Each structure stands twice: as structure tokens, then as C-alpha cells.
Amino acid sequence: MSNYLHQFVYGIYPYIALAIFFLGSLIRFDREQYTWKSDSSQLLHRGSLRLGNILFHIGIIGLLFGHAAGLLTPVWVWDTLGVTHSLKQGVAMAAGGIMGGLCLAGLLILLLRRFSNDRLRAVTTAGDKLVMLWILLTLLLGLSSIFVSASHMDGHMMVLLMNWAQHIVTFRADAASFIVEAPLIFKLHLFMGMSLFVIFPFTRLVHVWSGFGAVAYLGRAYQLVRRR
Template identity: 70%
Template sequence: MSHVHTFLFGIYPYIALAVFLFGSLVRFEREQYTWKSDSLQVLHRGNLRLGNILFHIGVLGLFFGHLVGLLTPVALWDALGISHSFKQAFAMTAGGIMGAIALVGLLILLARRGSSDRLAFVKKPGDRLLMPWILITLLLGLATIFESAGHMDGHMMVQLMTWAQSVFTLRGLSGAEAIIHAPLLFKAHLLMGMTLFLIFPFTRLVHVWSGFASVAYLGRAWQLVRPR
């Protein structure tokens, strides 16, 4: 196992998670009035509603699908009598549907932003990085479906589950070894996904936390949408 592979899949996940957690905490503590989705609907409506709904439905479906699919112990699936091949087929189908919905929504949002000079003028550096990054991550994820179609025995999925569960049980080095022979496409998707957690605290994505703490969020002070 090369040192680069060990770093990227055994050590880098912890760097990304540390920045994700502590960076979000610092952002909330020091810059609460930047803790928002930065909606620019007041400047240009376009197809914001349609794109926004589709994107969020798809992304939430992908997030919870990955969460359950990767972190549920293999022994539990076996105990329930769910074969690895069936789980893979289900994951490919559900992931493909949710990924396609998210992709359509994201393309609508990107087209909206590209069609307005006003939106392009106020676009922040974080947005210039974030949306293309999400787009590439989505495309790589959808591409893995076609890669997976060539081996429906579920073996690759078990390897990915072993890696993810090893990371969350602080056994990242052994997890890196589990996916050493994974196709490059899967590794690229994993790296892009992990890096999303790394850049999370520095972008508008921080508003996602508010969805998990909406009750406390209601008590915060008002925000100015536009300066006077």
C-alpha cells in the first residue's frame, strides 16, 4: 500500500472531518451573520424555486442514502437476509434517481446564475468553487453506477462500507487497505466527497447545520438581506 493511498484514504478523512466540525464551530462563534444560504432571489428569480427544490430533494436523498448504506454494519444486512447483490442493485437504482434529480436541479441553478450579470457580479469566491465542485462530485457518483454494473456481486460495495465504517471507528489505516484495489473512479468520487466536508465551513453550506438545529435557530437575531 503506497504512502499516498494511505494518506488520502487513511489520514485525509480525519483532516476533512476535523476541519468540518471545528471550522463550523468557529464560523458559528465568530461570524454568525454570515451563517446563511446567501439567497439572491431578490436580485433575480429565474427558475430558483424549481432548481432549489429538485437540488435539495436529490442531495438529501443522496446524503441519507450514503449514511445508511455505508455505515450500517454488513452483519446487520446479513442478519436481515439482504444479499450484497440486492443491496448493490437497490443502491444503484436509488442513487441514480436521487443523483439525477440533484443534477437537474443543480444545472438549473447554474444556468440561472449564468444568465444574470447581477448574480455574476455578487457571486462570492466560495460559490465559484462550491457549485462546480458539487457538480463534478455528482457526475463522478453517477458514473460509478455504470462501473458497478459490471460487477453485481456486491463485493465493491462491501469494500466501501468497510472503509467508511473503519474511518468512523477510528481504524482509518485498515480502512484504506480495504479499498486499495478499488477502481480509480470510486476513489476520485470519495476524494471529492471528503473535500466537500473540508470546504464546508468556508461556504454557504454551513446553513445545513441549521436544518438539524432549527428550533434553536429560530431564536437568533434578524439578518439584513440587503444593506441599507
């Protein structure tokens, strides 16, 4: 990969992806609220939906928060807590493997359910197929990277990835330089993950925002229903 392409993909593209993610979601919510839904297919065919949904959502939520905490927590915090780089890498590999495995199992169940049923297959859009395929490939790359990580348990590459992510979110121009020598599988996983933010506003993934918004219900006053 040329230096220019590397700088673009890992130094500029993250901001393009985040801009599309936030602005696209905002515009869709403002202009197309009736499309802001998860398009549940439970009424068409229940089958293995519950098991697949539970496994998939537990796994992907665990991966989301695990990646956020692992990549964005400053290195000095772990050092202060006495957590060595090799230990953190080991914990990240174990947690990522478990959550990734749950997510993959759930996704495969949902894929089998959707494409083995004629009615579900008929209502599956191109966007649905793109989302499922993209998440599947991203998952497979992430799980495969565990085996690459196992060959160097010193935590060096993990720290470089943390520095990259933290320099991106703090708008520092040298972010891409940290992962120049990263194995290809890590770079592909990063690209696929960032691209999920690009396709997010144009697919049913927007219902994730509603999940976070539902937390507001916890502080809402009780709704009173009176008899006539």
C-alpha cells in the same frame, strides 16, 4: 498511486477533513455569525429558483442519508435481514441514480440561472463558484460510477467500501487497505466527497447546520403576541 499516498488520502485525510469540518464550523459560528447564511438571491431574480432548489435539495438530502445508511450500516445487519449483497447494490445503484439525477438537474438549473443573469453573476463569489463546481464534479463522478458498478453486481466492491467507511468512523488504522484495488472512479469520488467537508466551513454551505437546528423549533413553546 503509491502506498504512502493511498494511506494518506484514504486513511489519514478523512480525519483531517472531519476536523476542519467540525472545528471550522464551530469557529465560524463563534466568530462570524453574520456570515452564517445561505445568501439567498431570490430578491434579485426569482426565475427558475423554486424548481432548481426543490430538485437540488431533494436530491442532495437523499444522497446524504442514502450514503450514510448504505455505508455505515454494518454488513451483518443486511445479512440478518436477508438482503443479499447483490440486491443491496442494485437498490443502492437505483436510489443513487434517481437522487443523483434529481440533484444534477436542480444544480444545472441553478447554474444556468446564476450565470445567465448579470445581477446574479455580479454577486457570485469565488466560494460560490468553488462549491457549485465541486458538487457538480462529485455528482458526475458518482453517477458515472454506477456504470462501473453495473459490470460487477456481486456486491463485493460495495462491501469493501462499507468496510472502509465503518473502519474510518470507528478509528481503525487499516481502513485504507480495503480499497487499494478499487477502481479509480470510486477513489476520485471518495476524495471529492471528503474534500466537500474541507471547504464546507468557509462557504455558504454552513447554512446546512441551521437546517438541522431548525428541528428544535418543533419542540419550542408557542410565541404569544398580545395587542397593546
